[in-house]
Amino acid sequence: MADILEYKCPCCGGAIQFDSATQKMKCPYCDTEFEVDTLRQFEEENIEEDQDPSWSADNVAQSGDELDGDQEGLVTYVCESCGGQIVADRNMAASSCPYCGNSVIVTKQLSGMLRPDFVIPFKLDKKAAEDRLRHHLSGKVLLPSLFKKESRIKEIKGIYVPFWLYDCDAQADIRCRATTINSWRQGDYMYTETRHYLVARSGDIGFDKVPADGSLMLDDALMDSLEPYDYSEAVDFQTAYLAGYFADKYDQSSQDCAPRANSRMRASTQSAFLSTIAGYATCVPEHMNIQLKQGRIRYALLPVWLLDTVYKGQTYTFAMNGQTGKFIGNLPTDKGKAFAVAGGVFAVTTLLSWLLMNFLL
């Protein structure tokens, strides 16, 4: 008597049934046989849906204090042209919009700005940023020769960029399909046996202060590239730190930015798990589930120098980590130089390898 049990075949996905003759589960489609116990365990390990940490749950701590602009002496400057909003000291007369360069700026009362949990103060000044730019331009073979000479700095400004920092204690489960491969020779045939495994791991992992910038105006890649910051130098927020600098007001909420932090944590959790799985020829992750046990979102202002330079009518934006001095910014390519270098390398290598081949063969 065949028991009717609805299991799915781990090999082909077809509905599998109990075969009374062999006392095993046998797939009628691909003829693969399984122990009953194997299938039961397989079903238990079957995580159906990938799950990322949810940051809106009750177990996520987040302070909601608002800054009182009047009391702190802060105002918002709103650019009439691009709509960008920056926060600054009332005494700081902003002359142009740091995002679009337009000079039509309206001063407004600051409202709806969260009090930052902490701030990393600027450690490097404007001079350092100019030096680093010069250094950034040197030693780049394919940079147009005139770029260094002709590009001029249009604007340099120090901005405190709003970042959401995600702390997370999570329980993670991962399920992988793995194989071992074994081959041997028998007579005139080479046999290859592939053994298929379901590899499941569960564990705990914690992340501290995974950053995601909350500014729409600033390019995410640009801000990501400035990492890492040394959080040990972070201090409690004081309005005094803003003197002489602009501060950006976040326009992406902590919920908006969470997916970016989540995908980064997911990638790192996966590689952490995979590094513990050994002894298989292949191991392909199928599903992963990260459940937030305890979370915390903090709002921080991190120091960034932004430099705009103009070369042949085009603006190139560079950024420097105001704490560590890490300098980034994509540069244009001199197509003529690239062509010459590639052609030269091609010709020389072809000739050399051809001569070498004729010599050896």
Place this chain on the structure above:
Amino acid sequence: MKTESAGRRLANRQLKLLVLLLLGLYCFGLCASAANDTKVVDEAGLLTYEEEQELQERLSGIAEEYQSDVVVATVDSCRGMDVQSFTDRYYYENGYGYGPEIDGIILLVSMQERRFHLATRGSAIDTFTDYGLEVIDDEITPYLREGEYAKAFETFADLAEEFLEEDENGLPYDTNHVYEDRSARLVNSMIHFMFAMGIGLFAAIVTLVVLFQQLRSVHVKNEARDYVRSGSFRVTRANDIFLYRTVSRRKIERENSSGGGHGGGSMTHSAPGGGGRAGGRSGSF
């Protein structure tokens, strides 16, 4: 006066001696260079006069250059002998070959049996190995079969020269150093060049990518490795379930070496004259 004539006589005798000596040297030199200058013997009348002259010139040039005889002979029949013994004797009895080992190769075609034989003697045994003779056989048999004798002998001359040259360069053509005709060599060197261009292209691309990367410093971060709280990662449960196995099999291809039993070199048999050994290969057409 007397002493003067005596002096002249002496000078005369010295001159005669010198002439005799030179004559002797010349004769000796001739003996050493070639025993028989007739490199083409067309008894069966397969070639025109012009073809014969041309071939004769070509073969004696090759023979002179490499100091190894190259002979083409055509006969009506082997007079009841097998073509190998007939050729061996023909070569020896007509005084072919260079040096004491009578170095050289002969292609003898016998029309009655429609058979030909390639015989090698002395150093030519190593120049034209069994493999080399097979190559020559393969090249000339089609022409002989078609009756294009001039073309067959011309091909023989070309190949003999190429083989002699390769031997002089240090490594004769053999199973470990196979002969390629001109078109194969051309194709081969073109493949080499394309391969070299491939390497060049790869190097150029790698260089460009590296140099281009210098200009790019803005990248989206896709992982949070730096933010994993140290010591927080802990695997609490591990479960490895064996599901099923699949077995596939593949037939092992055996490498079957073509071209008969032996590897390189030449098989020899005894033959009259020289070192007493000869290599060779016979064929029908």
